[in-house]
Amino acid sequence: MDKSYSLAPDFSWFIFSPDETALYTLQTTDGGENWTQGLVEGHMGRLRYRKASYYTPDSGILVTSVNKTSEAAAIQEFLRDTQKLVYQSASKTFVEHYDEIMAGTFHGEIINEECDEKWRNEIMCQTAAYHYEIVGSFLRPEELKQAREQFEAGQITAEELKAIEDEAIRTLVAKQKAVGLKTISDGEFRRSYWHLDFFWGFKGIEHNVMDQGYLFHGEETRADSARLNGRIQYNPNHPVFEEYVFLTTIADGLPIRQSIPAPAQLLAELVRGSNEDRVNEVYPDREVLYQDIAKAYRETILALYELGCRDIKLDDCTWGMLVDKNFWETMTNGVYDTQQLQKLYLRLNNDAIADLPEDLHVTTHVCRGNYHSTWATSGGYEPIADTLLGNQDVAAFFLEFDDDRSGDFEPLRFVPAEKQVVLGLVTSKDGKLEGKDTLISRIKEASQYVPLERLSLSPQCGFASTEEGNILTEEEQWAKVSLVIDVANEVWGQKA
Known part of the structure; x- marks a missing residue:
């Protein structure tokens, strides 16, 4: 180990794997005489949510490329010989530049001047956590819409x-x-609806068409629905698996977010109107x-987890x-007690995600309807905040706040200290x-x-929760995405 810089007695390097899928530590407790390696995070996509927990005032940071290995000796050898040892921050530097480091704007001292410039620039981008998100759906291109009609x-x-x-x-991922x-x-290019296509993939559920669609503000949706034709069961041939695997082949190592409708949403669809008879x-x-x-x-x-999600x-x-x-009250004729429904929805969602692997990052997005640029409901989060924000077992809440229909920010006081909030301030x-x-x-x-x-910052919802899409152009859609990134970079001082 090159010790041309001073080390505190307790010191840690943080090492990124080359595919950005893992973060390792190389730690010493005796000033660098002996080192041990540990896996900090097996999924880099989650780092932005828990960034601060990886650093202490007596730690250092190393951003480099290293092959995945469980052998500390192999990492020591790599660090001794590599030409890609790029940035380091010894304990004194870390304390002096703590605010910059936590904001992602400080990248330490370059200690290898001969390192490839392009590689250094890429690593600098990787070190900064980011605070911008996308809900998931994008406008379908016309050729795809035409193909669906032809099918x-x-x-x-x-x-x-x-x-x-x-x-x-492929074109969308490149963009x-x-x-x-x-x-x-x-x-969601393979879906007609953000939720129904997923429901139809379960055993025991079939596609049906009701007498009436959902009534949105000034518009009625298509009348497709999902109803029972047997007991609900897992389907090993659910289309979502093939869809996810295809995306992994073109992601080039970038994290993939798989959006699925919540369990509570399935229950709501199954008891909708005449569906409840089944x-x-x-x-x-x-x-x-x-x-x-x-x-x-x-x-x-x-x-999905076994497939790498x-x-x-x-x-x-x-x-x-x-x-x-x-x-x-209009939808249910006043039959349901909303307080009891809150408890039921919370239970359904939490039961479905209980005891999942620790490195599986689960979030939720709350919406008031998004169909052809129209909306279904209005109201702030206060009536549901204690139940949803205080008790749903997710790591982050994607919450729409794009207009007055969403109310003010005061209900955010219920969000526990360890959880994130993605502010949907930019309308889609x-x-x-x-x-x-x-x-x-x-x-x-x-x-x-x-x-x-x-x-973090995001659009309030997807741009096309159904294949109709919202009423804006593709150019306007991408301008919205760029705006989200630009504002996040300005607020949190990041590199995009």
């Missing part, structure tokens, strides 16, 4: 449709990389239904419906760009309730 009309085969979907997703996103999705037939004991939903979800999530987002409109008393419903100063001011306002380091 429904029997003019092309399923294989031909899939080939067109594959190419559209996500180019704009600077650090977590990617397939844009529930009563198949599940005379509702307790068995709740157990089957949680079991099918949990097995599906674990199967480490980031799951549960999209959930049920909470957005509960905040609007008038909407809920139209193409008009928000003012940077306004967004920055609102982020600062939210930081009165959740510290700035635990906040």
